[in-house]
Amino acid sequence: MHRRLHHQLKKINLNQTTPPAPEEWQKLLEYISQTYTDTDQDRDRLERSLNISSYEMQELYDNLQQSSQKHITDLTSANEKLLQEIVERERVEVALQEARDELELRVERRTAELKTANEQLATLYKIGQTITVPLSLEQVLGILTRNAADLLGTETSAILLLDEANQTLTIKGAYGLSKKIIKHTRLQIGESISGRVVQHGKPIIANDLPDNPFFYNPAAKHEGLLAFISVPLIFGDKIIGTLDVHSKQERQAFTQEHIELLNLLANQAAIAIENARLYNELQTARDELELRVQQRTAEITVSNEQLVQVVAELKQADEALRRQRAFLRQVIDINPHFIFAKDRLGRFTLANEAFAKAYRTTVENLIGKTDADFNPNQEMVENYNRNDMWVIETGQELIISEEKIVNVVGEEHWRYSVKRPIADEDGIVQQVLGIVTDITDRKRAEEALRESEERFRHVVTSISDHIYMTEITKAGQRINHYLSPTTPLTGYPLEIFLNDWSFWPEKVIYPDDRATAEAQMDCFLQGESNETEYRMIRSDGEIIWIRDSGRVEKDPDSGSLFIYGIVSDITARKQAEERLRKSEAKNRALLDAIPDVMFQLDREGTFLDFKSNKDNDFYVSPNEFLGKNLDEIFPPQLAQAFKTCIEQAEQSGHMQTYEYQMLVAGSNTPRNFEARLVLSGENEAVTIVRDITKRKEAEQMLIEARDQALAASRLKTELLAKVSHELRTPLGAILGYTEMLEYGIYGPLTDEQHTPTSEIIDSTKYLTNLVNELLDQAQLEAGKLKLNIGDFNPVKIVETTISTMQGLAKRKDLTLTANIATDIPNPISGDSARIQQILTNLAGNAIKFTHQGSVQVRLYQPDTTHWALQVCDTGPGIPSEDQARIFEPFGQVDGSMTRQHEGTGLGLSIVTQLVRLMNGEITLESELEEGSTFTVLLPLQQTQEKAA
C-alpha cells in the first residue's frame, strides 16, 4: 500500500521543481482518500488473514499517518515555489521583448557591416587567388602592399621582413612610400612600432603619428604619415615580419576591424611570401640542380668511362677466376684424398675423382646424390650423415683422426677425416666440406713399427747378453739404469746392480782383471767408447769371459755421461780361441815336422809362397820361382798337369793327386814325386809335394812279390791238377790189378792172400780220396769250383749214403740209421753230387771217430726256406776250444788223431767251404764223451751259382 502510494507520488513528479498541474493534485487527493479506504479494508483483511495484533496494526497505522502528513507539508511548500517562479517568468518575457527589438536594430547595422566585409572578403579572395599563383617574392610583395593599401583605403603600405641572420627588419615591399624610407628603414626587434609587433606577435594601431612614443623611424619623418597599423606576418609559429599600412589622411583612424581585416590579408600574405620565398628558393634550387645535373652528367661520363674500364677489369678478373676455378678443380681432382661437399639433405655438391672412384662412379654422376645411393652399408652411411649434419648444425669443424671402415668392395681401411662447415653469403651454414685421407698405409707402417718394436723388445729381453745403461752425472754420481735382466749372465738379481753400482767392479769382476776393467772405465770417463774383454765371477762361482762394449754419449744439457753397453758371454769363443791357438801350434809343429815341400799357388798357377825344411829340395831356388808362374819354372807338360789339377780341384772341390818324375839338381836319375793339391781359399791352392822315390821302389818290389806269389799259387793249382791227374793212372792200375787178383782173375786166392789184397784196395781208395780232397781244396782256393745245380730227391741222397756207409758201420759194430721227416720237399734244387759229398764226408767222419754206439743221419725242414742234414754220433765229442778250428783246413783236433784216424784233415774244411758256396750254414754241437752233432742248413731254393 505504501509502495503503491509512493509509486503514485512518483508518477505525479512530486520531486520535480515544477509544480504539478491542479487536475493532478485533484487526482492525487482522490487517490490518497481511496488509498486510505483501501488501507482500512486491507487492514481488516490483513487482520483477518494474518491475525495481526491490533497493537501492531495501530503502530503501522500511526506510521502511515505520519508519513502522509509529511507529504502534504512538502507539497504545499513546493506549490508556493511554483507560484514565485511564474512571476519571475513573466518578467523575463518582458526583458526578452526588449532584447529582440535591440537585436533587430543590430541586425540592420550588422547587415551593412557584412556588406562592407563581403566586399573586403571579395578583395581578399581576389588577393588570395592572385598570390596563390607562383610569383617571385618582389612581385608578391608588390601585389600585397598595393592590395593592403586598397583594402584599408589608404595611400601607403609596407611589408617588413625579418632577417633571421642579423635579427633586423627591413622593408622588402612597399606601396606609395619613398625610396628613401624604403632604403633606410632598418629596425631592431622591439624597435619602433613594427619592431614591437615582431617582438610581441600582436598587431599595433597608432593613430597619433608622428607623436606616438613608440614610433621611431628617422627615415619616415618626412613621409607625412598620420596613422599606422601593423600586423605580424606569421607563418606557422614563426613571425617572419610585419604588414604595415599607413594613412596620411587627417580623419582616418584605424580600428580593431582594420586589424582583423589586415590579419586576414597578413595570413594570406605570410603564405604567399613563404610561397614566393619557396618559389625563389625552388628557382635557385632548380638552377643549382641544373648546374649539378650538368656537373653530374660530366661526372657520370667520367664515371661511365671508369665503369667500362672496371667492366673490362672485371671480365679479366672473371677469366682469372674461371681459370683459378679450373685450376682448383684440377687440384681437387688430382688430390688422392677424398674431397666432397654435401648440402643439408646429404646430397653431394662437390666431389673429386678420387672420391668418385672409391664409389665406383664418376664425379658427374655423384653430384646431387647421397652416400646411400652408392654405399650399401647402411650403418656406415648413417654414421657419415650424422657427422655431416652435426657439422652443419653446430657450424663447428669435426676431425676424426682415425676411423676404421670397410669400403664397398669389403676391404678394411683406416681414414683420417676433416669435416668443415661452409657458410653462404648470409653466414648460414648450408654445406659441409669433407676431406678424407686414407691412412691405411700409415697405420700398417705404424703397426709394422709396433711389431718391430715388439720384436726388438722381445729380442732385447730374450738375449742372454746383458744390456746396461749407466749415467755418470757431472758431480760424479753413478746411476745404473739396466735395460735387460742380468740374471742369465751373472746369476745375480737385477736389483743388486740397480742399488749398488760398485757391486759390478768390486764383486763381479775377476780380481786379476779389475785393472783392465778400470782402464775401460777410465776410457768411458774420458768420453771414449770402448770394447774390453775380461773375466768375471758368476754368482755360482763359475769364471766366465765377457766382452764389455760400451758407447759413451754426453748429454749437453745436464753434462751427464751416458754409457750404453752390452756385456756378452764370450767364454765359448775364448775357449775356441784357446783350442784354435793350441791347434795352430800343433799344426805348426806338424807342419815343421813334415818333410814335404809346400807351395802356395794362385789359380793361375803363380807361386805365392812356399815352405820347406831344406833348401836343396827345390828344382830351382826359391828366389827364382816366387812370383812366377808354373809355366816359367816347370817343363810344359808338368806345368799343364798342375794347372789341370787346379781346375779339377775347383770343379770337384776335392783334393787332387798327381804323381810325376823329375830330375832334380845334383842327380842323374829322375826322382818320383807326388803332388797333392787342395784349394785353400778364394784364389789359392796349397800343393804338398812329397818325394816318393823310396815308396815307389818299395811299391815296385811289392808288385813283383805279388806277381811271384800269384805265379806260385797258379803253379800250385796247376801242380795239384797235374799231380792229381798223374796219380790217378797208376792208382787205377793198382786198384784194377788188385781187384782182379781179389776177384780171382789170376786164379783163386787163399784166405791169407785175401787180406793183403783187401788192404791194398782200401789203401788205394784212401789214396784216391786223398787226391780228390787235395784237388777240391786246390779248386776251392783257386775259386774254380762251380756248383752244378739241378733238381734232386734229398731222400735218395740219404738212402744212398746209408747204403754206401752201412758196411763201414757194421765193421765197427755201429748202428747207422736214417731219420727222414715225412714233410720234406721233393725235389729240391741244388748240386746233388756235392751234397752227397758233404753227407758222405760227415757220416764217414762220424763212423770213423765213433767207437761204439750209433750214427744217425737226419733229414728235415727246420723252416719254410731251408732244409737240413744232420749227422749225430755217440763218439768222444770235440772240446769246445777246438770246435772252431776243425772247420779250418788241416784242422783235425791234433796231429795224433790224424795219424790215429787217417785222413787228410781237409774233409771238414771242404765241407764247410761247399756249404758256404751253397749259401748254407754248418754248425756243431758237441759234448765230450757224449757225442757230436753236425747240422748243415741249406736254402731250399739254390738259385744262384756262386764261385768259391
Next chain:
Amino acid sequence: MTHPLALVIEDDPKLAAIFAQALRTAEFETEVVSRGDAALERLNTVQPAVIVLDLHLPKVSGRDILHQICTAPHLSNTRVIIATADPLMAEALDDETDLVLIKPISFVQLRDLAARLRPPDTMMD
C-alpha cells in the same frame, strides 16, 4: 753165338788191360786201341756196343773221338763210358755221354756198369 763188341780206347796199356778184362768179365768181345787216330780209323769199320774212352790220348784227343761217335749214324746205338783222370773234365762231359768214370776206376765197378749197358747177344750163322 757172338758177344757184343766193347772197344777200349786207352793209351795206358795197364789200364787198357784192366778195362778189357772187366768188359770180358761182363761178357763183351773186347778190342783195345791205344792211339786216337787209330781209334777214329777203327770206328769207321766197327760198330761196338760199348766204348770205354780215355780222354787223354796222343794224336787225336778223346773229345774229337767223342764228337765222331756222336755224329756217326752207325754209332747211334753205341754207349760210351768216359774214363778220365780229370774230375773237372768229367763234370763238363757229364751231359754229353752215358757214363763218366773218374780214374782210378774200379774193376768191379766197370764190370758191373758195363754189364748193365750190355745188349743181348746176337746170333751169328
